[in-house]
Amino acid sequence: MSDSSCQVCRPSSVGKKVVMAITGLVLAGFVLGHMSGNLLMFKGPAAIDAYAAWLHANPLLLWTSRIVLLLSAAAHVWAGVTLTLENRAARDGGPSVDATRRATLGSRTMPYTGLVLLAFIVFHLLHYTFQAAALGGQKFDSVYRMVVTGFSSAPVSVFYVVSMLLLCLHLGHGFSSLFQTLGLRNERWRGRLDRLSLAYAWIVALGFVSIPVAVLAGILK
Numbered sequence: 001m002s003d004s005s006c007q008v009c010r011p012s013s014v015g016k017k018v019v020m021a022i023t024g025l026v027l028a029g030f031v032l033g034h035m036s037g038n039l040l041m042f043k044g045p046a047a048i049d050a051y052a053a054w055l056h057a058n059p060l061l062l063w064t065s066r067i068v069l070l071l072s073a074a075a076h077v078w079a080g081v082t083l084t085l086e087n088r089a090a091r092d093g094g095p096s097v098d099a100t101r102r103a104t105l106g107s108r109t110m111p112y113t114g115l116v117l118l119a120f121i122v123f124h125l126l127h128y129t130f131q132a133a134a135l136g137g138q139k140f141d142s143v144y145r146m147v148v149t150g151f152s153s154a155p156v157s158v159f160y161v162v163s164m165l166l167l168c169l170h171l172g173h174g175f176s177s178l179f180q181t182l183g184l185r186n187e188r189w190r191g192r193l194d195r196l197s198l199a200y201a202w203i204v205a206l207g208f209v210s211i212p213v214a215v216l217a218g219i220l221k
Contacts, residue, residue, distance in 0.1 A: 013086060020079035021178035023072040028175055030069055031167070032200075035207040041220055042210075045144035052143040077118065084111045113170040120163040127156070148215055157212035168205035172198050 040048040055062050127150055140146035151157045176197035179189075214220045 013083065016079040016083050017181045019075055020083065021181035023076040023079070024174050024178050026068065026072040027076060028171060028178075028200075030065075031171075031204055035204050038211055039207055041144065041147060042214070045142060048144045048147075049142055073121070077114070080111065080114055109169060110173060113166045116166050117163060117170060120159070123159075147211065148220055151212040151215035151220075154216065157216055160212050161209050164205045164208045167208070168201045171201035171204060175200055 037051055038048075040051050128146065140149070151160070176194050179193050179197075211220070
């Protein structure tokens with residue numbers, strides 16, 4: 001097969017960016033919904049435990065969501081890694097100084113924050129979904145008690161808070177750039193969408209951060 005034929009078989013950079021934008025939108029919607037559900041912690045054990053019971057009482061919804069999220073996360077990581085490697089190869093051929101100067105902290109650190117967040121997701125699943133880490137081998141029937149116990153560990157809470165701040169940085173750039181990738185952003189709306197993306201990122205991050213902070217402060221106990 002010729003090189004030109006192989007190029008046709010490979011997904012283009014534009015196609016990968018679209019995959020990254022669509023999967024990013026799915027994941028961004030999930031983290032907002034997940035954060036909203038987690039804030040039920042502040043309503044007390046009955047509220048968060050009832051929410052968890054409702055999720056497990058609807059296995060089709062739960063597992064459909066998990067499969068969609070797993071596929072979206074895998075596609076997002078694949079697109080992100082391949083685009084990063086392609087961009088590095090292009091820079092090796094002739095770096096663009098102007099583009100680097102215009103790049104924001106969020107855009108320059110996207111590959112690194114993404115990798116840290118991937119590690120955090122693995123730990124978070126082991127920590128709470130599978131209850132296999134940092135819980136002293138205990139198994140909990142109450143989600144409220146499990147969360148309070150988990151975040152009573154200062155190192156775990158600090159790691160969680162730092163990860164959520166990195167999530168804020170990742171979302172602040174990613175949520176804004178997906179509008180451009182999908183052709184939904186122009187110069188007139190650029191500033192407004194950037195501010196909307198930044199507000200969204202901070203709302204999500206602070207919502208998540210509030211729970212370990214409240215546990216360490218003794219507000220949730």
